[in-house]
Amino acid sequence: MDEVAEVTRIAEAAAASDGASPLDEAARMALADGVATVVVDGDGFALLHDGDLSLAVHPGSRGRGVGAALLQRVSYDGELVAWSHGNHPAAARLAASYGWERVRDLWVMRRDATLPLPPLTVPEGLTIRSYVDSDADAIVAVNAAAFASHPEQGAMDRANLARRMSEPWFDPAGLLVAEDESGLLGFHWTKQHDDSLGEVYVVGVSPQAQGRGLGRVLTLAGLRHLAGLGVGEVLLYVEADNAPALAVYSRLGFAHADADTHVQYRRHP
Known part of the structure; x- marks a missing residue:
């Protein structure tokens, strides 16, 4: 299986559905450079690099426990952080279920460039x-x-x-x-x-x-x-x-x- 292609496919479908990509710039570069640990399973993926976790499930496979199963497979000894890009309610539920603490809010602000x-x-x-x-x-x-x-x-x-x-x-x-x-x-x-x-x-x-x-x-x-x-x-x-x-x-x-x-x-x- 081409993990990069699968992660890209799932991430693009998630972005189209959610309005925000589950992969930020650091995650995309880690994936492209081959320095991330990647788990692809059940039409979802978990991507880990430098204590930063990105997890996403294809919109067509949500509500089936795929995200929880992937989260349970993540093995990391130190402190781990994860972003919910777009503050997705499913991410909030998953975080609460597994004892993850909400620690930062990052805003996207936009401006009409013609002003x-x-x-x-x-x-x-x-x-x-x-x-x-x-x-x-x-x-x-x-x-x-x-x-x-x-x-x-x-x-x-x-x-x-x-x-x-x-x-x-x-x-x-x-x-x-x-x-x-x-x-x-x-x-x-x-x-x-x-x-x-x-x-x-x-x-x-x-x-x-x-x-x-x-x-x-x-x-x-x-x-x-x-x-x-x-x-x-x-x-x-x-x-x-x-x-x-x-x-x-x-x-x-x-x-x-x-x-x-x-x-x-x-x-x-």
């Missing part, structure tokens, strides 16, 4: 430009400092940066960096999914430069870049309890719908 944007005013002494290869070390350093408490993004190293940049969607023109005479202070990595959809992929600002409005400036610069590509909608992911970020994004025209909520569950060893 007018506020003027972009770049502070004196600051330059915003596109990424060049010599920025790699500084990007990793700023990212590590900006996301020191973030369990996924903060772990990005040079190898992971290169891996992300190897994806077909990567465009150095869409990775905007802000710098002054002291060096690189922040970045806004945009992503174009297709002709109609763009993403505020990562906005990172060095702690030394925070409090100066740089995050908003970088966000605006990236939104203008995406608008220039002609996309109709821009999305972003933000922690539901990150009040300052939610305020910034709301003022820029982003909105959240309840269905656009991803929930993380944790199982303690």
